[in-house]
Amino acid sequence: MKRTWLTLTSIFVLLSFVSCSENHFREDKVFAGGLYVKKVDLNKGKQIYTEFCMPCHGVDGDGKGVAAKAMKVPPRDFTAGVFKFGEVVAGELPHDKHLYKILEKGLHGTAMLPWDLTEQQMYQVVQYIKTFAPQVWEGKDKKLGEQIVVSKNPYGPAHKQAAIEAGKKVYHGEAACWSCHKAYVPKAELAKLADMSVSDITDDAYQIKLQETEWGFKNIPPDFTWHSVRSAETVEELFVRLSAGVGGTAMPSWKGTITDEQIWALSHYVKYLMDLKDTPERKAFMKGLK
Incomplete structure (x- = not known):
């Protein structure tokens, strides 16, 4: 009887851990540009990140995943909140669509490959990535950079x-x-x-x-x-x-x-x-x- 009780207790603890893990976010968030993101999307984004991104970018988003040591080009450290390839003036916060392009096309010459994600999945994982740098992304006061406008090419x-x-x-x-x-x-x-x-x-x-x-x-x-x-x-x-x-x-x-x-x-x-x-x-x- 004692062994059965211990087994049931262990299962209950394990299920509780899994439940907490799957529902890491208990509240909605507001990110730069006034974007309101629901907790369900953040939790789904975490699942997508864990499956596709974590081996390189790490559990904590610091670019120190288990696969990172074998890479010539280090994976991005998301905790800094600095993105290299936004379509805004360097140093300003990129728009979500700029990050979608990286997910869709990858980055040439690196281990960052194109990912076959739906737009909803891209939205969710990008929002989750923002949570690694709350000091940069979270809050109504945070502003997105001004989109670079492609002027007319004067050379035909x-x-x-x-x-x-x-x-x-x-x-x-x-x-x-x-x-x-x-x-x-x-x-x-x-x-x-x-x-x-x-x-x-x-x-x-x-x-x-x-x-x-x-x-x-x-x-x-x-x-x-x-x-x-x-x-x-x-x-x-x-x-x-x-x-x-x-x-x-x-x-x-x-x-x-x-x-x-x-x-x-x-x-x-x-x-x-x-x-x-x-x-x-x-x-x-x-x-x-x-």
Whole structure:
């Protein structure tokens, strides 16, 4: 009789634990932008997170899941409330639809794959992820960033080469992208575009430079002719990323610093560099830099 009582007690405790686990949230929440989220959606979001996200991002959302140690690119730490690839100025809070895009498309060159989730599931798991950084997301006073507006591309197909040339000047001149990434023109041309003397340009200009991040580890800016650009494939997507910047990193928002026309030109130039990847032309292009 005693053994039966202990067994029933154990089952009751286990069921109580499961019940509490499945109903972790007892109250509704209000997130940035005045979004009212029901507790049932938060609890469902936790279930989805546990099934799909927890192995990499961890139980506590800190990016320290059991699979994280084997990854070259660390999983995002959600407890900081900093997102790299929103479509708002870097440092501002992204809209839910920006995070849905990451879930739908994944991030190139990382272990973040596209997930086949319904829109309702994406909504639920995104709301749950916000609970890892309540200081950033929770409260009626929290504001979402202003959506980056894609202006009209001033360069049509007939002016593609002109766009690339203009973008090359922006990349090596006004924006000085090579100071973090690398230069893609010979020293004499770089000196002219950057308004420097040739003697001041070292071989370091042709190397990518490690950059600090808000997560405590260093970030490697891409070599556009070799690495994948994680959140962009098209000229339009590059325009958004260049306008927004990359949150938590040294990659700034160029919106308002240079003109939209210059950002479009820069987007065309970066796309040109990206298209050299895995082509015979890349070898000749890189040889021409020496």
